[in-house]
Amino acid sequence: MFIDFLYFLRAYGLKVSLNEWMSLSAALDKGLGGSSLTGFYYLCRSLAVNSESDFDTFDAAFAAYFEGVVSEKDIPDEFWDWLNDPRIDSEKGPEDLLSQLAKDFDELRRMFEERKKEQKERHDGGSYWIGTGGTSVFGHGGYNEAGIRVGGEGRHGRAVQIAGERRFRDFRRDNIIDTRQFETAFRKLRQYSSRVDAAKTELDIDETIEETSSNAGMLKLVYEKPRKNTIKLLVLFDSDGSMLPYSRLTGRLFHAVSRSNHFKDTKFYYFHNCIYEKLYTDPRCRRGRWVDTDFVLKNLGSEYRVVFVGDAAMAPSELERKGGNATIGLPNEETGRVWLERFKKKYPHSIWLNPIGEESWSRIFGQYTIGKIAEIFPMYELTLDGLDKGIKRLLSNR
Amino acid sequence: MDNSTNFNTFKGSADYVAGSELAMAVNVSIALEKPLLIKGEPGTGKTMLARSVADALGMELVIWNIKSTTKAQDGLYVYDTVQRLYDSQFGEGDVKDIAKYIKYGKLGEAFTSKKQVVLLIDEIDKADLEFPNDLLWELDRMEFYIPETKETVRAARRPIVIITSNAEKELPDAFLRRCVFHYIEFPNEEKMSEIVKVHYPDIEMRVVEQAMEKFYEIREMKDLQKKPSTSELLDWLRALALSGVDIARAEEGLPFMGVLLKKNQDIDALAEYRVKGYTTVGW
Numbered sequence: 202m203f204i205d206f207l208y209f210l211r212a213y214g215l216k217v218s219l220n221e222w223m224s225l226s227a228a229l230d231k232g233l234g235g236s237s238l239t240g241f242y243y244l245c246r247s248l249a250v251n252s253e254s255d256f257d258t259f260d261a262a263f264a265a266y267f268e269g270v271v272s273e274k275d276i277p278d279e280f281w282d283w284l285n286d287p288r289i290d291s292e293k294g295p296e297d298l299l300s301q302l303a304k305d306f307d308e309l310r311r312m313f314e315e316r317k318k319e320q321k322e323r324h325d326g327g328s329y330w331i332g333t334g335g336t337s338v339f340g341h342g343g344y345n346e347a348g349i350r351v352g353g354e355g356r357h358g359r360a361v362q363i364a365g366e367r368r369f370r371d372f373r374r375d376n377i378i379d380t381r382q383f384e385t386a387f388r389k390l391r392q393y394s395s396r397v398d399a400a401k402t403e404l405d406i407d408e409t410i411e412e413t414s415s416n417a418g419m420l421k422l423v424y425e426k427p428r429k430n431t432i433k434l435l436v437l438f439d440s441d442g443s444m445l446p447y448s449r450l451t452g453r454l455f456h457a458v459s460r461s462n463h464f465k466d467t468k469f470y471y472f473h474n475c476i477y478e479k480l481y482t483d484p485r486c487r488r489g490r491w492v493d494t495d496f497v498l499k500n501l502g503s504e505y506r507v508v509f510v511g512d513a514a515m516a517p518s519e520l521e522r523k524g525g526n527a528t529i530g531l532p533n534e535e536t537g538r539v540w541l542e543r544f545k546k547k548y549p550h551s552i553w554l555n556p557i558g559e560e561s562w563s564r565i566f567g568q569y570t571i572g573k574i575a576e577i578f579p580m581y582e583l584t585l586d587g588l589d590k591g592i593k594r595l596l597s598n599r
Numbered sequence: 600m601d602n603s604t605n606f607n608t609f610k611g612s613a614d615y616v617a618g619s620e621l622a623m624a625v626n627v628s629i630a631l632e633k634p635l636l637i638k639g640e641p642g643t644g645k646t647m648l649a650r651s652v653a654d655a656l657g658m659e660l661v662i663w664n665i666k667s668t669t670k671a672q673d674g675l676y677v678y679d680t681v682q683r684l685y686d687s688q689f690g691e692g693d694v695k696d697i698a699k700y701i702k703y704g705k706l707g708e709a710f711t712s713k714k715q716v717v718l719l720i721d722e723i724d725k726a727d728l729e730f731p732n733d734l735l736w737e738l739d740r741m742e743f744y745i746p747e748t749k750e751t752v753r754a755a756r757r758p759i760v761i762i763t764s765n766a767e768k769e770l771p772d773a774f775l776r777r778c779v780f781h782y783i784e785f786p787n788e789e790k791m792s793e794i795v796k797v798h799y800p801d802i803e804m805r806v807v808e809q810a811m812e813k814f815y816e817i818r819e820m821k822d823l824q825k826k827p828s829t830s831e832l833l834d835w836l837r838a839l840a841l842s843g844v845d846i847a848r849a850e851e852g853l854p855f856m857g858v859l860l861k862k863n864q865d866i867d868a869l870a871e872y873r874v875k876g877y878t879t880v881g882w
Contacts, residue, residue, distance in 0.1 A: 216772070218776070220776055221776070224631055224633070227631055228627055228630065228631055231630045231631075233623075233626065233627050233630055240623065243619075243620040243623045243624070244623065244627060247623065247624040247627055247628075247779045247780055247781055248627070248779060248780075250780060251636065251775035251776065251778060251780040252638075252775065252780070253638060253782040256782065381728075381769035381770075381771070384728055384769065385728065388728060404680070404681070419688065420684055420685060420688045422681060422684075462667055
C-alpha cells in the first residue's frame with residue numbers, strides 16, 4: 202500500500218528505500234501521524250528525509266503528490282465566521298487515512314465549488330454540507346481526512362500548504378559530489394609520525410616488556426607519544442571571474458579541507474587567474490586584503506603540500522608577460538610563470554586541481570595556459586577520481 | 600515493550616517549548632525505537648531537547664559529550680589493563696576477575712541501566728569522520744560484545760537515543776538511514792516570545808518586545824558571520840532586565856552587544872549599519 206508515493210519521492214531524487222517504507226508502515230500501524238495529512242507530512246518527512254538540504258525536494262514532491270487541496274483564498278467571509286471551533290474529534294486508523302489520502306483531489310475541489318453554490322446556511326454535523334464536524338469531505342474538524350479544509354485550525358490540507366511554502370529552499374544543494382566524499386578523499390592525505398609535540402599517552406608494549414624483564418620482573422610501564430598526522434596543507438584557490446561557474450564545486454572542496462581536522466596545519470589563500478606579488482586572504486580578492494606572496498614562500502616551509510585550485514584558463518599574456526596581470530592597477534614586474542615556478546621549486550609536493558573536465562583541456566578557451574601550467578604542476582581534474590590521483594601524487598611525488 | 604503507553608507522551612516540558620512537528624519526531628523515534636537525529640543552528644535548543652524529553656518522561660538522562668578525540672569504543676567500555684597489571688604485581692584485588700577492570704562508557708551505562716533512560720549523544724559531528732559508522736551495530740541492536748570477558752552487554756530497556764549535530768561534518772548515509780531526522784528551524788517571533796515566557800515568566804513584556812524587534816532586525820542583516828540565536832537572546836534579555844537599561848533610550852548603541860554578537864567584525868558591522876544604514880565590513 203502506498204508504494205507509489207515512495208516511488209514518487211524516489212523520482213524526485215530522494216534516497217528512500219524499502220527500509221524507510223517499512224518504517225513508515227510500522228509508524229502508521231502504531232497510529233503515529235495523528236490521523237491527518239499534516240501529521241502524515243511530518244511523519245513522512247522525519248523518516249524519509251535525513252538532511253535539511255533535502256527538505257525542499259521533499260516539500261516539492263509532497264506538494265505535487267497531494268496537489269489539489271484548495272487554499273482558502275477564494276472563500277467568502279461568512280464561511281470563516283461560522284467555521285470557528287471544531288465540534289467533533291475523532292481518531293481514525295491509518296488504513297482509513299491512507300484510503301482517504303488516495304482520493305482524487307480534483308474531484309473534491311469540483312464538488313466543493315458546486316456545494317458552495319448550493320449551500321445557503323451554516324451547517325454542523327451531517328455528511329453532505331460544508332460545515333464543522335460531520336463526515337462531509339468539506340469543512341473542518343470532521344471525520345473525512347481527505348476533505349477540504351475551510352478555515353479554522355486545520356487538520357486537513359495544511360500539510361500541502363506547508364509543503365507548498367517550501368521554506369527549506371535555501372538549504373538545497375544539488376550535489377554532484379558531496380562534501381563528505383571530498384573529506385573522505387582528503388583523509389588519505391596523511392603521513393603518520395610519532396615525532397610530534399604531544400604527551401606520552403600510549404602504552405609502548407615492546408618497551409614495557411623489555412624494561413620489565415630487565416627490572417627483574419617488576420612491572421615498569423613505558424609510554425610513547427601517539428602517532429599523528431604531520432601533513433601540512435596550503436591551498437590556493439583561483440576565486441574570481443572565470444571560476445564563478447565552479448564556485449559550488451570549489452566551495453565544497455574548501456569545506457571539506459577546512460573541516461578536516463586531521464591535518465597538522467592548513468592555510469588558504471586566494472588568487473585571481475594567476476599568482477603574482479600578492480595572495481588574497483579573502484575569496485572576493487579585494488584590494489588590500491592580501492599578503493605578499495614572498496611572505497608566504499618564506500614562512501611556509503617546503504614540507505607544506507600545495508594544492509592549486511583553478512581553471513588555469515587565461516590570456517597567454519597573464520602567464521607569460523610582465524605587467525600581464527588582468528587586475529587593473531596591479532602591474533606585475535615578474536611574469537606569472539616565474540611566480541608559479543617559484544612555488545614549484547620551493548614546494549616539491551604540489552598539484553593543480555582543475556574544475557574543467559580533462560577531456561576539454563585541449564580545446565577550450567585557455568588551452569594554451571592550461572597546457573603550459575600542466576607542464577609546471579601535475580594537473581588533475583576536480584572530480585573524486587582526479588582528487589584521489591592528486592592526493593597520491595602529493596604523498597609520493599611520483 | 601508496550602508502545603501505546605509511549606506514544607504521544609512527549610509534548611514539551613515546563614521549561615521547553617516543542618513545536619508539534621518536533622514532538623511528532625520525538626514520538627516517532629520513541630515508538631519506532633530509532634535514534635532521533637536533531638540538527639539545527641547553534642543555540643536552537645538541540646541539547647536542551649534531551650533534558651526536556653527526560654524530564655517529561657520521568658527518565659534519567661545520560662549525556663555522552665563527543666569531542667574531536669572521542670572514539671566509539673570510549674562509549675562502550677574501557678579495559679583498564681594497567682590497573683590490572685599493577686594489581687597482579689602487588690597482589691591486590693582479584694586479578695582473575697577481569698570484569699572488575701571493565702569500566703563502562705556512557706553507552707554502556709545506558710545499556711546496563713535497570714530503568715529506561717534517555718541517552719544524549721551530543722554533537723556527534725565533532726568526532727572523527729568514521730565515528731558514526733562505528734556505532735551502527737551498537738545503536739541498531741542495542742548490544743555490544745566484550746571480548747575480554749566473553750560477555751555481551753545487552754540493553755535491558757532500550758534507551759531513547761537522541762543525537763545532535765551542528766552539521767560540521769557530513770554524516771554517513773548508512774548512519775542517517777537508521778535515524779529519525781528533525782531539523783529545528785529558527786523560531787519565528789511568535790514562537791520566540793513563547794520561549795522567552797517559559798524562561799522568564801516575570802519579565803516585562805515591553806522589554807521583551809523591544810528586544811525582540813532589535814534581535815530580529817540584527818538577524819536580518821546579511822553580513823553577520825555568526826547570527827545571534829535563541830540562547831543569546833535569552834542571555835541578552837536577562838542582562839537587560841537585570842540592569843534595567845532601556846533599549847529605546849540607548850540610541851548611540853545597543854547595550855550589552857557582546858552578549859548577542861560574538862565576533863568583533865560583527866559588532867563593527869552592526870555599528871556601521873546603524874549609522875549608515877548599510878555596511879561594508881563583511882566585504
